[in-house]
Amino acid sequence: MKRWFFLLVAALGLALSQQPAPLKIGVVVSATGPAASLGIPERNTFLLLEEEVNKRGIGGRRVQFVILDDASDTTQAVRSTRKLIQEDQVVAVIGTTTTPASLGMIDVVAEAKVPMISLAASKAIIAPVDAKRSWVFKTPQTEELMARAIVADMKERGVKTVAYIGFNDAYGEGWWTFFAQEAKEGGLNVVANERYARTDTSVTGQVVKIIAARPDAVLVGASGTPAVLPQRTLNERGYKGLIYQTHGVANPDFLRVGGKDVEGTLLPAGPILVAEQLPSGFPSKKPALDYITRYETKFGIGSYSTFGAHAYDAWLILRAALERALKNANPDNLAAFRAALRDELEATKNVVASHGVFSFSKDDHLGLRFQDTAVMVQVQNGRWKLVRMFR
Amino acid sequence: MDWTVFSFLAADAIQSGTIYALLALALVLVFAVTRVILVPLGEFLVFAPLTYAFFLPPAVSGLELGGQIPGTAWLSATLLAVWAVLERGHPRRALGLLLAAAGVVALAWVGARGVPLWLGWLLAVLVVLPLGPASYRLFFEPVRNATVLVYLIIAVGLHFAYQGLGLVFFGPEQYRLPAVWGGQTNVGIVPVNNQAFLVYGFAVLAMAGLYLFFTRSLYGKALRACAVNRYGARLLGISPSQAGYVSFGIATLISAVAGMLLAPLINPAYFQGFLLGLKGFVAGILGGLISYPLAVVGALVVGGFEQWAGYASSAFKDALVFALLLPVLLWRSLRSHEIAEEE
Numbered sequence: 001m002k003r004w005f006f007l008l009v010a011a012l013g014l015a016l017s018q019q020p021a022p023l024k025i026g027v028v029v030s031a032t033g034p035a036a037s038l039g040i041p042e043r044n045t046f047l048l049l050e051e052e053v054n055k056r057g058i059g060g061r062r063v064q065f066v067i068l069d070d071a072s073d074t075t076q077a078v079r080s081t082r083k084l085i086q087e088d089q090v091v092a093v094i095g096t097t098t099t100p101a102s103l104g105m106i107d108v109v110a111e112a113k114v115p116m117i118s119l120a121a122s123k124a125i126i127a128p129v130d131a132k133r134s135w136v137f138k139t140p141q142t143e144e145l146m147a148r149a150i151v152a153d154m155k156e157r158g159v160k161t162v163a164y165i166g167f168n169d170a171y172g173e174g175w176w177t178f179f180a181q182e183a184k185e186g187g188l189n190v191v192a193n194e195r196y197a198r199t200d201t202s203v204t205g206q207v208v209k210i211i212a213a214r215p216d217a218v219l220v221g222a223s224g225t226p227a228v229l230p231q232r233t234l235n236e237r238g239y240k241g242l243i244y245q246t247h248g249v250a251n252p253d254f255l256r257v258g259g260k261d262v263e264g265t266l267l268p269a270g271p272i273l274v275a276e277q278l279p280s281g282f283p284s285k286k287p288a289l290d291y292i293t294r295y296e297t298k299f300g301i302g303s304y305s306t307f308g309a310h311a312y313d314a315w316l317i318l319r320a321a322l323e324r325a326l327k328n329a330n331p332d333n334l335a336a337f338r339a340a341l342r343d344e345l346e347a348t349k350n351v352v353a354s355h356g357v358f359s360f361s362k363d364d365h366l367g368l369r370f371q372d373t374a375v376m377v378q379v380q381n382g383r384w385k386l387v388r389m390f391r
Numbered sequence: 392m393d394w395t396v397f398s399f400l401a402a403d404a405i406q407s408g409t410i411y412a413l414l415a416l417a418l419v420l421v422f423a424v425t426r427v428i429l430v431p432l433g434e435f436l437v438f439a440p441l442t443y444a445f446f447l448p449p450a451v452s453g454l455e456l457g458g459q460i461p462g463t464a465w466l467s468a469t470l471l472a473v474w475a476v477l478e479r480g481h482p483r484r485a486l487g488l489l490l491a492a493a494g495v496v497a498l499a500w501v502g503a504r505g506v507p508l509w510l511g512w513l514l515a516v517l518v519v520l521p522l523g524p525a526s527y528r529l530f531f532e533p534v535r536n537a538t539v540l541v542y543l544i545i546a547v548g549l550h551f552a553y554q555g556l557g558l559v560f561f562g563p564e565q566y567r568l569p570a571v572w573g574g575q576t577n578v579g580i581v582p583v584n585n586q587a588f589l590v591y592g593f594a595v596l597a598m599a600g601l602y603l604f605f606t607r608s609l610y611g612k613a614l615r616a617c618a619v620n621r622y623g624a625r626l627l628g629i630s631p632s633q634a635g636y637v638s639f640g641i642a643t644l645i646s647a648v649a650g651m652l653l654a655p656l657i658n659p660a661y662f663q664g665f666l667l668g669l670k671g672f673v674a675g676i677l678g679g680l681i682s683y684p685l686a687v688v689g690a691l692v693v694g695g696f697e698q699w700a701g702y703a704s705s706a707f708k709d710a711l712v713f714a715l716l717l718p719v720l721l722w723r724s725l726r727s728h729e730i731a732e733e734e
């Protein structure tokens with residue numbers, strides 16, 4: 001009896017030792033700090049994915065997400081990235097939530113030659129694709145794509161003159177740069193350009209100046225609940241034209257704090273925001289609904305956000321690339337596998353995800369086509385309503 | 392800038408100026424009596440309305456909090472309980488403080504169960520009110536004869552602690568609160584929120600109240616005596632600690648009520664208090680941190696200048712407001728020859 005037991009243990013040990021080591025994927029997100037409302041759904045998405053992926057594994061291997069929090073801080077993000085690469089020996093890094101921290105991580109991954117998929121918005125993260133950025137990809141739409149959607153919508157509605165008011169930080173400046181450029185190309189006349197701080201409690205001075213310039217439309221280049229203030233002040237001071245926001249407000253808190261002040265707001269968004277309203281031919285409809293159902297099953301009805309979906313998209317791209325890379329390269333030779341994985345990421349074609357269809361190339365590490373990734377949404381009766389597609 | 396623009400800006404300047412004036416009054420009061428520059432005053436200003444958000448029915452606030460007790464109540468109760476421990480030499484006082492701590496939690500519990508709006512409003516002020524005096528007892532009283540600089544460093548530390556706790560308690564997003572008096576009234580061509588009139592009413596009331604308090608009541612006169620000469624006041628049997636509690640209490644009350652009245656106009660969030668407090672401080676400095684009427688004038692100047700800066704060059708608005716300090720400080724330092732006295 002005893003001998004049988006030993007044999008069994010030995011056999012089990014042998015079997016276990018032959019099972020390949022799990023594929024480790026590093027994740028850096030801002031689960032705390034100012035960007036937490038974006039970072040938390042991203043982290044939750046990976047918790048959800050890890051459970052599901054390991055029911056089958058990839059190429060016979062288990063997948064392990066090593067998730068670190070950067071507290072919305074660049075230094076912390078860089079340190080976490082180093083730790084993931086050196087100590088945890090990850091094959092790829094996904095993250096992080098914010099643009100400055102993602103920019104900081106580029107040097108680290110390029111030096112260690114590890115592919116990275118950022119979840120932050122700015123175009124500067126992936127363009128131009130130079131020696132360093134050849135290791136870097138990203139999933140969220142750039143300001144440029146969304147500004148194009150806004151300008152296209154403005155032209156359709158017969159807007160001739162437009163005013164801009166945005167944050168006096170990287171977000172507001174980034175939007176101003178791309179919006180001014182798109183507006184100029186679209187033949188719109190920008191009549192005012194104002195700034196305010198996220199912490200401001202009054203923007204009357206700026207708003208009075210904007211109203212005095214009599215624009216047909218106003219674009220608010222702000223994110224989250226602080227984006228309500230200019231819009232509220234515009235209403236209180238009797239502005240009657242169109243008001244546009246950016247996709248940085250696409251969360252329930254904006255609707256809650258804005259209330260009737262934000263009724264009628266127009267904004268560009270990823271298709272997932274209005275997934276149920278998309279026509280059945282829209283490519284992202286199925287993956288978006290799929291993601292929402294899975295997320296809400298685990299975390300509760302109404303808990304999903306468009307930001308978590310960027311993490312989901314990153315995983316869809318990475319999973320496909322991993323499957324292909326596993327055919328030609330062995331993960332035990334880490335350096336070669338990381339390089340192979342990068343090549344396969346760059347070869348990504350037509351991955352249908354919740355925010356659009358991704359096709360990377362040598363010069364394009366965003367890979368989103370405008371018509372598949374941006375829709376115009378309006379706030380109607382306190383809900384997001386799809387009002388325009390560009391297909 | 393034409394007449395229309397000017398009157399719109401002026402209306403808003405008066406609104407924000409009034410808030411700065413209230414904060415400046417509270418800061419000057421606390422500084423005169425205790426030599427503390429109460430940096431965390433702005434935190435008390437936002438804590439009150441954010442606590443109120445927890446006492447609102449879900450249909451009004453849009454939040455599903457499920458009867459959760461706001462973190463500020465636990466903070467208040469904890470500080471009061473620690474105060475009670477410090478007073479263990481006086482069992483009756485200690486017992487009273489413990490009862491107060493339990494009372495705060497009980498009030499918050501009642502509030503979170505769902506109460507009429509006006510009652511929730513009062514409860515929120517009551518829950519936040521102990522924070523001021525308790526902060527004085529716990530953090531400033533133990534270093535009774537420290538320099539102004541030491542007090543300032545403690546105050547800045549408290550500000551960071553309370554702001555961080557604000558993020559923990561209330562999260563990063565703003566809240567929407569119902570106006571006590573909704574709608575707008577046209578004054579000339581300018582639509583003014585009715586809620587703003589309540590702010591003005593409270594400001595007038597607070598100023599008149601403070602005036603009467605300082606000129607007519609024994610407590611007020613004792614505080615003034617403390618402000619003029621602490622040592623002399625003590626010789627006359629006035630307790631400086633008691634003066635500290637009273638002045639911190641009045642300051643907290645003023646800023647909490649100001650916050651409650653202002654909140655429906657600004658959608659409060661945990662981070663907004665500091666900047667408001669800082670501008671109140673600038674206003675106080677314009678009055679040399681000693682004169683109440685000058686502080687009020689200073690507050691209106693800050694409010695007006697801020698609106699003008701927002702209109703003329705919005706990207707540099709706050710920089711311009713704080714730059715206002717430089718000429719004033721220069722002028723004052725050239726004019727006054729007294730050497731800062733430390734006791």
